Amino acid sequence: xxxxxxxxxxxxxxxxxxxxxxxxxxxxxxxxxxxxxxxxxxxxxxxxxxxxxxxxxxxxxxxxxxxxxxxxxxxxxxxxxxxx
Amino acid sequence: xxxxxxxxxxxxxxxxxxxxxxxxxxxxxxxxxxxxxxxxxxxxxxxxxxxxxxxxxxxxxxxxxxxxxxxxxxxxxxxxxxxxxxxxxxxxxxxxxxxxxxxxxxxxxxxxxxxxxxxxxxxxxxxxxxxxxxxxxxxxxxxxxxxxxxxxxxxxxxxxxxxxxxxxxxxxxxxxxxxxxxxxxxxxxxxxxxxxxxxxxxxxxxxxxxxxxxxxxxxxxxxxxxxxxxxxxxxxxxxxxxxxx
Numbered sequence: 001x002x003x004x005x006x007x008x009x010x011x012x013x014x015x016x017x018x019x020x021x022x023x024x025x026x027x028x029x030x031x032x033x034x035x036x037x038x039x040x041x042x043x044x045x046x047x048x049x050x051x052x053x054x055x056x057x058x059x060x061x062x063x064x065x066x067x068x069x070x071x072x073x074x075x076x077x078x079x080x081x082x083x084x
Numbered sequence: 085x086x087x088x089x090x091x092x093x094x095x096x097x098x099x100x101x102x103x104x105x106x107x108x109x110x111x112x113x114x115x116x117x118x119x120x121x122x123x124x125x126x127x128x129x130x131x132x133x134x135x136x137x138x139x140x141x142x143x144x145x146x147x148x149x150x151x152x153x154x155x156x157x158x159x160x161x162x163x164x165x166x167x168x169x170x171x172x173x174x175x176x177x178x179x180x181x182x183x184x185x186x187x188x189x190x191x192x193x194x195x196x197x198x199x200x201x202x203x204x205x206x207x208x209x210x211x212x213x214x215x216x217x218x219x220x221x222x223x224x225x226x227x228x229x230x231x232x233x234x235x236x237x238x239x240x241x242x243x244x245x246x247x248x249x250x251x252x253x254x255x256x257x258x259x260x261x262x263x264x265x266x267x268x269x270x271x272x273x274x275x276x277x278x279x280x281x282x283x284x285x286x287x288x289x290x291x292x293x294x295x296x297x298x299x300x301x302x303x304x305x306x307x308x309x310x311x312x313x314x315x316x317x318x319x320x321x322x323x324x325x326x327x328x329x
Contacts (some may be wrong), residue, residue, distance in 0.1 A: 009107075079099065080096055081243055083095065
């Protein structure tokens, strides 16, 4: 099931995006999945749910948006940041 | 501001990322491709179901090109080095990539395999480097490995409907090789014309060849395709265009 590999790649991208926001909690990820991307959305969600805590994002919610083509894109993150 | 510990209030922030999940793999694949192009080696990503005849095709190619071309290969499997051992007996320098539970090869696995100094030397001297992917008609299609071309091996024993059931794999193909055609007399439900029509529906640009690795019928056509593809590395020829009707 390559969806597990892709979910790890997704969290790698999240790790990079959070470098300027080290104390933020990730509430939601929006991922665009193309219909020809070779990804089964249900399996991707399952892989996401079983992986998110070990990758440090226990409260993150996954929003999948489908499109035409081969897209596999992390579009947007919703964060909770604390003012200091 | 919190009066207990001095921490701030929370607020919700949205940030646009717009990054491909395959970005790291694609970067590593591009790095591999640079090396393959610099070495002048034709690198082919060989994909198909388990038992479709990927290893047998490389063996038949080695027999057909014996004494003319140097071949190197890596063979991806979840367990064992059986395919690499077969290829070594056929005169191909081959190493296994044992993936454990992974159902596909990615660029980092190929990169890691090439850290083997002997494989690296053999690939640099080879005319063709076959990356025999894990037997699977879904997952391997997603990952770029730095190859010059994707070849999908489909045996006629798998039936005529596979291109329609697994469109992504065939959509990514530069060449589809229909194998085991010596068995057609025993497969009354399999029509090559229907199989080719189904391929055209999902992969109109791919060349299609028919062969039997057992009898060597049609292997010459595959060797011609390899020669044309190898020529295109040096800007002489487009291997795909040359096979189009």
